[in-house]
Amino acid sequence: MYGRSSGRVFNVINVSYIQSRTKRVWVRKPLGSPMAKSKIFRIAPKPILPDDEKAEIKRLYDNYKSSMKSIRQYFFEQSLKQAESxxxxxxxxxxxxxxxxxxxxxxxxxxxxxxxxxxxxxxxxxxxxxxxxxxxxxxxxxxxxxxxxxxxxxxxxxxxxxFIKPENIENAIEEALANPVNFNFAIDLDGYVYRGKETSVEKIPEDKRERLRSI
CATH class of the missing domain: 1.20.5 (Single alpha-helices involved in coiled-coils or other helix-helix interfaces)
Structure with a gap:
């Protein structure tokens, strides 16, 4: 049909076209090419089959599956028998x-x-x-x-x-009254301690005064 270029057409696999003397001869679309823009949104119509045809196809498919399963099971059992014997x-x-x-x-x-x-x-x-x-x-x-x-x-x-016992309680009371104890004291700026509430500084000699110990 195309003369000498016809042999080249069938030998080329992954090219889009072959230049001939008269016109371009398209072979096929390259494998890496995307879908054509004119076919992107084209939806192929779904084939509509009658119900009886669908039922027949399903019956044939079920029969095929059952038959193949039986055959595989039979061959498997035969192989086991041969292997065991x-x-x-x-x-x-x-x-x-x-x-x-x-x-x-x-x-x-x-x-x-x-x-x-x-x-x-x-x-x-x-x-x-x-x-x-x-x-x-x-x-x-x-x-x-x-x-x-x-x-x-x-x-x-x-x-x-x-301890104060019951038989010595009177003596303890008399001794406490005779010797009262005053817990009040005062401290001056030099660190001397003066015991008692009415103790006078002038009455205590300097060498007998109590002084706080430095820590």
Whole structure:
């Protein structure tokens, strides 16, 4: 149709057109080209099928799926039978049994080692706990003994303080009236302390005055 250029048309794959002597011959749109602007908003009409045709298509599709599933299951069962009855399968089964026995024996030995290590660890932990408890008990006994000593010393100190007893209450009252105590005091700018409310500075010699201690 196009003379010598027809061979070139069918050999070219990814070019948009081929220049001929008379006109351009379009081959196809390049693979990376986008959709044409004239077809961007074009919506292809959805084919409308009758209900009976849809039902028939669905029936055929369901039959196809069921048949293919049955065939696959049949081939799978046949392959299992051949695999179980074959010599290779028996040898494989025997090797698996031997491997399983070896692993079980290895697991048994490992469990024995782990049990021995566990017993040693528990024994060491029990000894450590026993030592800790014993040390705690000794410490508590020492603290209790020290507390008792402190209580006894406190009681002895309290007992040494002279208390007013019922039989000595009259003497204590007479002594308190005879020797009144005044807790008032004054401090001057030099740090001297003057006890009493009516104490005169001139009556106390300078060498007998009480002075605050510097911290």
């Amino acid at each position: 074959g010599e290779v399968a028996q040898m494989k089964h025997r090797l698996e049994e031997e491997e399983h026995s070896r692993l079980m024996e290895e697991n048994h030995l490992e469990n024995e080692k782990t049990a021995i290590l566990r017993e040693e660890r528990l024994k060491m932990q029990a000894e450590k706990t026993q030592k800790y408890v014993l040390a705690s008990l000794i410490k508590k006994e020492k603290e209790a003994g020290l507390h008792d000593i402190q209580i006894e010393a406190f009681l002895a100190k309290q007992m040494a303080i002279p």
